[in-house]
Structures are given as C-alpha cells and as structure tokens.
Amino acid sequence: MYFEFDEDQEEFRASLRRLLAERAPMTRVREIASVRGYDEATWQLLTRDMGVPGLHISEDLGGGGFSFLETALVAQELGRALTPVPFVTVVGAMEAICRLGSAEQRERLVPCLANGSVIGALALPGNRELEADAAAVRASGDGSAVRLTGRLDYVAFGHIADLLVVPALGPDGDAVGLYVVESSAAGVEVEVRESLDLTRPLATVVLSDVAAQPLGADRDRIGRVVDIVRILLGNEAVGASQATLDMAVEYAKQRVQFNRPIGSFQAIKHKCADMAIAIDSAEATVMYASMCAADDSADLRAAALMAKAQGSECLTLCASQNIQVHGGIGFTWEADPHLYFRRAKAIEPLFGNAVHHNTMLADVVGI
8 A cells, every 4th residue: 555646646736736836825825814815716716727626526516536635635735835715614515415415415516516606614613513412503493494593603714605514403402413504594694703823714603593404414424524524634734734844944944043054953953853754654644544535444534533633733843843943033923934833723623632533533443
C-alpha cells in the first residue's frame, strides 16, 4: 500500500495550486478576511471550471466521478492557501444528502451544490448536537410537514448558505436526524458572529417554526458524514501545516542576525525539524483515512478520528513554531503567521479536541 497521490493527482494539485496563487494570493485572503467575507469569485471558479465540491460524487448526480482522494487533495490545497471558501461545509452537506436523502432529494439538490449554483452548509460543528439530550433544534409535525425551532451557533459560512443541513431532535423525541432547510424560508434568521479564524466566518442561525425536509436519522450514516468532515479537516490541517513550514524555512533563510541567516542556528533548525517530522506523520495518517473514505472501509471511523486528532495537533504545533521562528514580527497583524495560528485554534475544538478524539478511538478499537 502506497500512501501517496498518483501522477495525475499530483498534476491536478499543481494546477490547483497555481490557480490559487494567481487568483487568491495571501494579499487577497487578508483583504477578504478583514471584512469576514468569502471569496465568491474564486469559489465560482472552483465550482464552475473545476467542479471541486463534487469531485468524488457520481457523474449522474453532477459530480466528477473521481475518488475521495481528489477531494482530500483539494482540502489540502485550500488549507495551504487559507482560501476563504465554503468547501468543507458544502461537501459535508452533499455527503449528508447523498447518504441519508431520498433519490428525489439527491437528484434535486446534489447537482446544484456540485456546480456552485447553490451553497450548502452542514450546520454541525460538534458531536453534542447529535445527542438527544443536547439537541439545540427540535422538530415538530410528521411526514413531509416537518417544522424546526431552535438555535444553531458556529455555523461555518452560514451567512452565505442557500441551504442548511440541520441536526434536530425528531418529533418523537428519541433520536436526532438531519433536515434540509432553505435559508430563504420564513422564520430563518442568520447573524454573522465574531470568529477566531478570520478566513472561516461563522454565523448564528435561529429557526422559528421553519418548514424543513427530513433526510433521515440513521445514526451510522450520520456518523459516516461526520467522519468524512473529520478527514477533510485533517487534510486541511496538513496543507496549512506544510505552508507554515515553508514560510518558516523561507524566513529563516532571509532573516540575518549576527551576520548569519537565523536558519544556521541550531535552535531554529530544531524547530523546523520538529515541524517536518510532525507533518510527515500527520500526512501518512490523513492519507490512510482518505483511502478508507475512498473505499468506504470498515476502518473509516477509527481512521477519521486519528486524522482529525493528529492533523489538528500537527497544525497547532507548526503554526506555533512558525510564529517563534519569525520572532517579534510573527505576532504582528501585518505578518501572515497569525492567520494560520487562528486556523489551527479554530480547527482544534471541532467535533471535540484531540483528547476527545483519542478517547473515542480507544472505545472504537476496544482499549
């Protein structure tokens, strides 16, 4: 088993990296982040010309018919560039509809999400929303006449979403299911809120007796959706980690102290070496998890937990070390390291921190 992308996938990576460097450089990212927006022009280009949200979706649903590895690769490159686009949350919404929705729902909704004409958001920032005693939204009614009431915080890109996939406690009160809500529906209020990660804006969504379409409440299928999002976050973290290492090495070559580049000092070498070792380890883990997702393997749950835990820990380490290598300037608003540190700290608690994921992993493998 080879934990690496093939030649065609690497060519795709190279073309995507060139596109992001040209159309969404860090100067543009910082400009958009300053107003807590998203890069609509780049997102339309990625969806219209490259079909990135639906790369691993079947062609009969408007997707590219590729494997999940291509989707994982996109997550890495978008994480590397900190591109402010709703990739992860849109893919999460598509996965929910594909895995739980009816044939009619899949045929009606998935192609629109794949081609970018509709922006979806998986309004599920953690595990607790899936527990009956902690559900923030409650469903009423029956059959297709379902209505939702409640409040959802920390919905990534919720302010631009046309369609929300919402977890809600079912009318019978014993299980949480997923429901589709149109953001334009009566009773939906969306408010942008402060976000630590300036490149991933958040919103609060308040639902007041809103009409909704039920997708399903199968716990295993919902768990698979969450696992896919965990793996995407792990890939995103690895891409961002590599960017911080490249940034640190480049700065260490240019910054001179005592008539020598600081990269020649042992302490700086150690920091960069620690980053490189952490990235190599995390890359292998998230690659294996991505392969499990591509095959819908029985090991998906364990691999997804490892990918999220190790990926987020790796990015936290690398983002911190990058700031240290940059020294005093690394803490300033004008320098870029803080943007990656913000992404690291924002990814860390999603669906639980590394300790939570490792505890879940111990339960899965029977330790």
